[in-house]
C-alpha cells in the first residue's frame with residue numbers, strides 16, 4: 375500500500391471513530407458492526423461485567439469480542455489495550471488487576487480518548503492511563519507490559535506488521551496476547567475481503583488466519599492460536615487470537 379493511500383485510510387478511520395465517539399452521547403450505533411447486534415458491542419459482555427461499567431462506557435463498545443474474558447488477567451498485572459475507544463476493556467481490566475496493577479489504553483482519536491477518560495472517572499477507577507498514539511508506534515517502553523489486549527482494531531491498521539512488532543516489543547518475555555478481531559478465511563483474496571465490507575467497518579483490512587499466525591510467529595510469538603467464533607460475512611469471522619511472547 376502506498377504511503378498516500380495508508381495516510382488517507384488512517385484519516386478516514388480516525389474521522390469515522392471521532393463521529394462514533396460523538397454519537398455515543400446521542401445514542402448512535404457503532405461503525406464496527408451495529409453495536410445493537412448480538413455479534414458486536416456491549417452485548418458481548420456478561421451482565422456482571424456491564425454492571426461494573428458506567429452506561430456510556432458500555433454504550434461506547436464498538437468491539438467484536440471480549441478480550442478481558444480471553445486474557446485471564448491477574449492481580450498486579452500491567453495491561454495494554456490497543457485502540458481503546460470508549461475505554462470499556464481498559465476499565466474492566468483495571469478492576470481485574472486491582473490497585474497494584476495498571477491498565478493502559480492507546481488510541482489515536484481525541485474524541486475517543488476524552489470519552490474514555492470521562493468513563494473512567496464515572497467508574498471511579500484511577501489505575502488507568504489513556505495515551506494518545508498509534509498502535510503502529512506504541513508510546514510505552516520495551517518490556518513494560520504483561521498482557522496486550524485489543525478489540526476489533528488491528529484489522530483497521532494500514533501497517534499490521536508494525537502492530538505485531540510493537541506488541542512483541544512492549545511485552546515482557548513470557549507476556550501474552552488476548553485479542554478479538556475480524557479474520558478472513560485463508561482462501562479469500564484482499565479483493566474478495568474488500569467486497570464483503572468496508573475498511574472502516576473492520577472487514578476489508580482483515581488479515582487471514584494464516585497471515586495472522588505467520589505474522590505473530592515472525593514477530594517473536596509462540597503458542598499462537600486464531601479461533602473463529604462467529605461469521606460476520608461469508609468467509610469473514612469474529613475471532614479470538616492468543617499468543618505468548620517467547621521467553
Ligand SMILES: C[S@@+](CC[C@H](N)C(=O)[O-])C[C@H]1O[C@@H](n2cnc3c(N)ncnc32)[C@H](O)[C@@H]1O
Nearest residue numbers: 391406435436437457459481482483508509525
Ligand atoms: C472499532 S473501534 C474499537 C474500540 C474499542 N476497542 C472497543 O472495543 O470498543 C476502533 C478504535 O481504534 C482506534 N484506532 C483505529 N486505528 C488505530 C490506530 N492505527 N492507532 C490507534 N488507534 C486506532 C479508533 O480511534 C477507535 O477508537
